[in-house]
Amino acid sequence: MLAPNVxxxxxxxxxxxxxxxxxxxxxxxxxxxQWGSSVFQADSLLASGHVAAAESMYYAVSSSRPRDAxxxxxxxxxxxxxxxxxxxxxxxxEARLFGGDTVSIARALVPIFGSLGNYRxxxxxxxxxxxSAEQNRVRWLVGHAPVLEFPDSIATLPYxxxxxxxxxxxxxxxxxxxxxxxxxxxxxxxxxxxxxIARRRGGLHVFAEDTNGVVAVVNELHLGVVxxxxxxxxxxxxxxxxxxxRQGAYIGLDVLRRLAPTFDPTTxxxxxxxxxxxxxxxxxxxxxxxxDGQGLRILVDGKMTTLASRETARLLGxxxxxxxxxxxxxxxx
Numbered sequence: 001m002l003a004p005n006v007x008x009x010x011x012x013x014x015x016x017x018x019x020x021x022x023x024x025x026x027x028x029x030x031x032x033x034q035w036g037s038s039v040f041q042a043d044s045l046l047a048s049g050h051v052a053a054a055e056s057m058y059y060a061v062s063s064s065r066p067r068d069a070x071x072x073x074x075x076x077x078x079x080x081x082x083x084x085x086x087x088x089x090x091x092x093x094e095a096r097l098f099g100g101d102t103v104s105i106a107r108a109l110v111p112i113f114g115s116l117g118n119y120r121x122x123x124x125x126x127x128x129x130x131x132s133a134e135q136n137r138v139r140w141l142v143g144h145a146p147v148l149e150f151p152d153s154i155a156t157l158p159y160x161x162x163x164x165x166x167x168x169x170x171x172x173x174x175x176x177x178x179x180x181x182x183x184x185x186x187x188x189x190x191x192x193x194x195x196x197i198a199r200r201r202g203g204l205h206v207f208a209e210d211t212n213g214v215v216a217v218v219n220e221l222h223l224g225v226v227x228x229x230x231x232x233x234x235x236x237x238x239x240x241x242x243x244x245x246r247q248g249a250y251i252g253l254d255v256l257r258r259l260a261p262t263f264d265p266t267t268x269x270x271x272x273x274x275x276x277x278x279x280x281x282x283x284x285x286x287x288x289x290x291x292d293g294q295g296l297r298i299l300v301d302g303k304m305t306t307l308a309s310r311e312t313a314r315l316l317g318x319x320x321x322x323x324x325x326x327x328x329x330x331x332x333x
Contacts (some may be wrong), residue, residue: 038060038071039058039071042057043074045057047303048303048304049303049304051288058071058075059075061075062074062075062091069096069098069101070100072095072098073091073092073100073104073105075091076090076091076094076095077108079091080108080292081290081291082288083325083327084328085115088112089109089112089113089121092108092109103127105127108293109121109122110128110130111254111293117145117146119138119145120142123139123142131211131215132210133207133208133209133210134215137217137232140217141230141232144230146230147228147230148226148227148228148229148258148274149227150226150272151226152225152274153273154272154273155224155226155274156224156269157171157224157226157269157272158171158268158269159269161263161268161317162183162313163313163314163317163318165307165312167184167185168184168263168307168317169263169270169317170183171223173251174220174221174223175191175203175221175222176202176203176204177203178202178203179222181248182248182249182251183250183251184251184253184256185250185252186252186295186296186307187252187295188251189234190231190233190234190254190255191231191234191252191255192233192235192236192250192252193233193234193235193248193250194235194236194237194247194248195236195237195246195247195248197247198214198237201216201235203218203219203220204218205217205219213234213238214234214236216232216234217232218230218231218232218233224272226259226272228255231255253296253323256323257323257325258325260272260273260276260277260278260322260323261273261322261323262320263320263321263322263323265317265319265320277326278322278326282331283333284321284322284331284332284333285331285333286324286327286329286330286331287330289323289325289328289329289330291325298316300312315332319332319333320333321333
């Protein structure tokens with residue numbers, strides 16, 4: 001009676017071993033599909049305005065497979081967009097170590113390291129998408145770190161709000177001995193000068209030209225009494241912008257976010273904070289926001305909307321609000 005049982009057990013064992021071998025081959029792609037789908041669901045939840053549910057899913061997927069590159073990178077991108085720049089960068093670098101796509105991760109890390117002012121990390125970034133001119137600028141910035149000169153704890157300067165979705169408003173900036181009105185545009189990085197205004201090079205450290213214009217640094221950028229040194233800039237003096245109306249000066253939110261700005265359309269004033277801190281007790285409605293390569297998106301009427309949205313443009317152009325980037329919210333007052 002023992003022989004049949006032994007033979008049956010042997011057949012089952014060999015069958016189990018064959019099944020294990022099949023699973024070992026199929027599991028990686030199946031797992032990728034499963035977790036890739038979960039990340040896609042989290043992205044969809046976020047786009048549709050279910051921020052809390054999306055965040056829970058990002059964390060759940062990453063916790064369930066802590067060495068999964070797709071899940072790790074998705075959580076890193078999300079947290080960085082919500083203001084946790086250092087944590088987001090760490091997760092993205094871990095995702096690369098876990099086998100994530102080096103190029104796509106590098107593209108995500110460039111604006112994060114730029115906002116952090118971590119040019120040393122940016123200078124050795126694997127798979128960097130930066131042009132040769134941009135890489136030269138980064139290496140220069142490693143030895144010429146930006147400095148913030150802020151004479152008091154608070155600085156207030158005039159600004160004119162905008163409600164057409166082309167920007168958050170305009171303010172006067174100073175470069176060398178000249179002043180100009182600049183549009184606050186979340187879609188640009190650093191300072192961008194277009195058209196005739198880009199032809200003067202005073203107050204600028206110019207590197208070289210790439211496919212998107214001239215790569216440069218503003219030696220001293222003046223915002224009222226506040227001075228920021230060595231601010232990344234881009235110049236485009238071509239005539240193509242004359243027809244599109246995109247001439248002039250532009251300043252990105254990456255320049256202002258560290259100063260926790262308050263935009264007040266009721267008094268046409270912009271307030272900057274040296275500490276970059278907003279008190280947790282500050283009164284207002286906290287709308288979750290995302291600030292990344294897609295610009296500024298905030299939760300309005302249950303969905304994430306961009307500045308190009310008429311509702312968002314009108315809201316931010318008519319109500320007093322604070323960019324509390326460190327907490328990932330826009331504080332509406």
